[in-house]
Amino acid sequence: MPKIKSKSCADGSADTYEARLVAAQSLRKGDRVRHQRTGEQGSFQEINLGFALPEVWVHFDSDREISKTLSCNPLELEIIGSKVEQQPTALPDTCHKEALAEVSPNVVLTRVEEASAIIESPCRRAHADVLEELSDSEERERYRLEFKVDRGIAQAWLALKELRDRRLYRSTHKTFEEYAKERFGYNRAHAYRLIEAAQVLENLSPIWRQDVLQDEMSPIGRQKFPNSERLCRELAKLPPNSQPIAWEKVLETSSDKAPTAKLVRGIVEQLQEKPLLQAKDFCACGDVFTLVKLEGSMRKYNGCWAIASGINDFTITVEVHETTLTVKPENLQPIDEPDARRQLPQTLKRIRRLRNVGLLDRGAYNVLEDLGWQTYLTDIEEKLLSCLEEHYKVNSEETP
Incomplete structure (x- = not known):
């Protein structure tokens, strides 16, 4: 059902849960009320606890044959006629x-x-120190x-x-x-x-x-x-x-x-906190992984492939397409595909050779960035990489 929107109490009183509840309980079913903002008159029906703050259902008078029922703030209602024989308002049976x-x-x-x-x-x-006894x-x-x-x-x-x-x-x-x-x-x-x-x-x-x-x-x-x-x-x-x-x-x-x-x-x-895992028990140099659960400045590398290049006590140094990172074992998800494990070390060398040439065209950077996220090269990607090597006169077989 619709409701009358309320931003603050018409009389300036505090619009709190307790204040609304007291106002709602003071009403009896059938009481004639007037809305202080709209001036509309109607008959109070029951308390509405369907919102964060208590409201009340009121059948407002209408020129039509059927009156309109609205939910409104009880603090904005004034009683203009009371049925004294009614008992104080009870909550609907459906209330929790x-x-x-x-x-x-x-x-x-x-x-x-x-x-x-x-x-x-x-x-x-x-x-221990009571300021004033209650x-x-x-x-x-x-x-x-x-x-x-x-x-x-x-x-x-x-x-x-x-x-x-x-x-x-x-x-x-x-x-x-x-x-x-x-x-x-x-x-x-x-x-x-x-x-x-x-x-x-x-x-x-x-x-x-x-x-x-x-x-x-x-x-x-x-x-x-x-x-x-x-x-x-x-x-x-x-x-x-x-x-x-x-x-x-x-x-x-x-x-x-x-x-x-x-x-x-x-x-x-x-x-x-988790028990620290000895890095040497987790992997060896040359193993390939996907980076996961990285935070802070390294978050951007989540999903990127990486190759282990150094084993510390509890951390692992890994090489990605553009830099070197130090991560924890829980940041590494092993890549088990044999083709990827064989191809990725060679792909990393080729990308690093091109990056060491110096200033590259932005298109070249875009290609190399994208390859840093692919665990294997398609035929087209292989041709693009070879094209860049040819353009910048980099031999894919050279030692980096």
């Missing part, structure tokens, strides 16, 4: 149980009260609200991912990028970083599901899932099946303190 906890804070508060009967507040344990009720309220903040952030990421995956923006926008920018103020890079964070949370299942989907709080009050996109960005550097292992190590290391991006990065790097 974690959404029910958002609408009914007492649900979470009850669990906090139960937990506080057997544990001490994590905030009180973490700081009452028991204030301590429970702080704990409850902190938990809701963490859980709300995660739910927002997942909601954004679902909006993208199910293309629920298509009724008003042609692209997800345009929708994210206009609806939430997210540029493309930020929107996709949040979606990547949502994917990390899904990969952390069942750790994440135990605390968020099931509305459960950690029995020791400890943060049980990443609450910032920066933490998820570090975890995303690992394969999906390694991310839960890394996060468990993060929790063990951080104890009751909030994990930092530096801590997560260090643990991720530890898991990424």
